[in-house]
Amino acid sequence: MPLTMVSASSPAKAILFGEHAVVYGLPALAVSLDRRLEMTVHPSEVWTVDGAPLESRKHRYIRWGAENLWDGGPLNISTRSSIPSASGLGSSAALCCSLISCFLEMRGAMSPEELARKAFEVEYNVQGKASPTDTSCCTHGSAVLVSPDRRDDHLWSISKEERTWHVHHVPLPPMELVVGYTRTPSVTTVMVAKVRDYYQRSGFARETIEEIGQLTMAGLEALKKGDLVEVGALMDRNQALLSILGVSTKELKKLLDAAAPHSYGVKITGAGGGGSMIALTDRPELVEQAIMRIGGTPYRVRPSNTGTTVGP
Ligand code: PMV
Secondary structure: OOOEEEEEEEEEEEEEOOOOHHHOOEEEEEEEEEEEEEHHHEEEEOOOOEEEEOOOOOHHHHHHHHHOOOOOOOOOEEEEOOOOOOOOOOOHHHHHHHHHHHHHHHHOOHHHHHHHHHHHHHHHHHHHOOHHHHHHHHOOOOEEEEOOOOOOOEEEEEEOEEEEEEEEEEOOOEEEEEEOOOOOOOOOOOOOOHHHHHHHHHHHHHHHHHHHHHHHHHHHHHHHHHHHHHHHHHHHHHHHHHHHOOOOHHHHHHHHHHHHHHEEEEEEEEEOOOEEEEEEOOOOOHHHHHHOOOOOOOEEEOOOOOEEEEEE
């Protein structure tokens, strides 16, 4: 019997290493966070989102998913989220994963691999250029390594045009993170285009991106050993390289500088140009206070083992 109502829940994410480099086929490592987007879906006379009609500009992800990945009638969609949007915390991936898992569940066809693939399709088509990092991390929970080669703990592989990304489970040591949100939106498409322009023009940019890929693999080893001091040092180095790529801003730098004295390491998370930074720390209260003092919004978070869940 077809389900008449389903609910899904998807986590936020932070990128610990490798944003931007992953667009060029290099590795990235992302971690799910304990903030979530909840969605409830049931059949309706007309498409609605949170009580308002579905709009093509406002609800771009839902619209694309509905037109391309749903074969049934109109749905009433309600969302509730503790993930700030355009903050670099993967709110669009959480929206895509919740939506697609509801579609799959209503058809009795939910599988994490299918979900990761289809949620990526939505992000890719709406954003232009995207890697499957956010959507795979959100689907799986815990942490994932997205890499050009297939390794141990392989979950699934996703291909688009000339690239294949292999997605792997990464076990994480206990850790605390503080996100510092600049309150300025980060527009992923704009920042990806900016870096692409630099990448195409400059050998130095290409070397910088290669180095980010190497740092990501070093970060993976440090995480596996539970060596947070080393993880932090590598995050700092990753941040220096992201600054060279031009994705840091004055506001982000202020938050990074405020958090650094109380942290193992600090860096932007996500596309940059606004959005958020993350601090790996064992003194989260001090980092929160430092971020608040200079006008940022802190979110104290921990990795979450729970990826997207869905059910009646
Ligand atoms: O800012 P976010 O959460 O959309 O993350 C973007 C990460 C990039 O590597 C810049 C792009 C991508 O799709 O991987």
